[in-house]
Amino acid sequence: MRGDVHDIGKNLVDIILTNNGYNVVNLGIKQPVSAILDAAEEHKADVIGMSGLLVKSTVIMKENLEELNQRDLAAKYPVILGGAALTRAYVEQDLHEIYQGEVRYARDAFEGLRLMDALMAVKRGIPGAALPELKQRRVKAAAAVRNTEQLPAEGPRRSDVATDNPVPTPPFLGTRVVKGIPLKEYASWLDEGALFKGQWGLKRDMIDSVGRPRLRLWLNRLRTENLLEAAVVYGYFPCVSKDDDLIVLDEQGNERTRFTFPRQDRDRRLCLADFFRSEESGQVDVVGLQVVTVGSRIGEATAGLFGTDAYRDYLELHGLSVQLAEALAEYWHARVRAELGIGVHDPAGLDGMLRTQYQGCRYSLGYPACPDLEDRGKIADLLRPERIGVELSEEFQLHPEQSTDAIVVHHPEASYFNAGGRP
Template sequence: GVPGVRLPELKQRRVKAATVEVEERAEEGHVRSDVAVDNPVPAPPFWGTRVIKGIQLKEYASWLDEGALFKGQWGLKGNTIEAEGRPRLRMWLDRLRTGNLLEAAVVHGYFPCVSKNDDLIILDEQGEERTRFTFPRQGHGRRLCLADFFRSEESGQRDVVGLQVVTVGSRIGEETARLFEADAYRDYLELHGLSVQLAEALAEYWHARVRSELGIAGDDPAALEGMFRTEYQGCRYSLGYPACPNLKDRAKITDLLRPERIGVQLSEEYQLHPEQSTDAIVVHHPQASYFNAGGRS
């Protein structure tokens, strides 16, 4: 490899989200969208955080978005998907298993919360503020904001928010870097693309677990394609996307979840390391998916 050459950034699967234009606050008081406020608040199975290690590939491999892998990451078209894509995918998954290159782990948690204006306020056991996230509000249309999906402080009720950080570990990244150094570009690009999608698959798999723990998985679509179109109740929003663009909020998630317990660190630029890791705010509100998918109604 060429000394000092940087590996290209990961292309993460983009959540289909509306572009949010943030406007200056009007003086005449606060705007709230028309999101329902009478949806039931689910009871979480526990409060606080849990660490889960040693998740086997077979548990989350079925959540792999093959379309995003073959077309998006690997750039395959038409017939080459069946002829080349599938055999290469099988080969890679075998290599990952036999080489023990995956170390899938999750830290997730449920936290009591309320909303106030554009803020989601995380509470401690006593109901005092622990930290808060401020989210942008659409400048027009439904004026949606992530905070609207949670019970307001004035309601006198508490809501629940899920947070998760998942990783497929550092070994797959080390193997990818080794291929890059060895000028094995095709292998490098394939494994790099696959590592991104495996982290996504793990996040999607865990998000499904969270929906079932919250008792809102009853409406999950039968087919995986429906899952990738987020036709289910509850959405996960990863930081950096239009609904929650502020990467600095990762520091708050890190404080709450302590993902160093699964080997995930936050860099000074607010990037997760190893890069085959994703974070998410999990919202149970039944209308949250519409906002996620770009304002369908």
């Protein structure tokens, strides 16, 4: 089984299949196809599973399947594919046409279990056993219409976003590092709904009886075992925009770097660059950047739990660590809004905060308005997050995993929107 960059999805598959009687050979992350096939031969595997998180994983999966074809191993090894970068249509149509054996898409670990059961039943010749039907791609009429609504060849490149909003004065230009942030400072920003339901998979009637007691237990353990190393590097930079580009300037007004963002091909035709003063306006705007982390110790602790088969504790601590990193990001985002003088618009309660009922959106790399993960390299050059122990992988993933980055946009109309080809 091959994972891509971060372990949690792959490890969850390992846990579910192992607990249901399967022997899983977990190779870890970023394994070449040769290592996968060597392990499959050595352990006499029945099925090969691979997952892809990043866009380029789609190419890697295709190359891996072609390698199995070339080695005449396709008939021997059915393949289950999953991960955020892959879709059912891509796997069960495009890749199925390429692969000379069976290939199926698993949306999550539980669908992977059902596929394993079906594959093994077919292999054992159980009467009536069959794989699920391949998913047929459907092209909706709306998609066809959308393709005709592209940006005009000529005409305004900017949306109707206001250009007369005040530009705030930041408290400083450049970067600052803040380390040793106490848990009590950001724990109140923890999204318990995302933790209990999304990460821990608890039903509503289990939140009070199971969720909150377990949360108190973990928070106490984090404090007593000193597993958190919360730190932030953030900064403010002068900038202007030009068409779809946000141009970050040095203090002398020269270009330092630029980000190119996708533009909607319909609706308001929004682009992140529109929320900043244009180069032609003669005015200079300001953009905030931040990287936060809760450190590497908590990741080491989760890995230790997985290694000792403490699966419940592993899943709970991993989920909590991810949500604490997000809580820290929200906490510091509020700090940035306050420093820019736009925090007066913040709602009183956390619910309003989580529904973004404030001025000044925080956009993390990889999301629809700013999908290009390679832009993390530009943020890293500007902020130098290695000062708080955060590094970028070759795939532009943040390590430790419990870290987030963001572009903070002060414009009052800034909101979350879809742009480019992201669903």
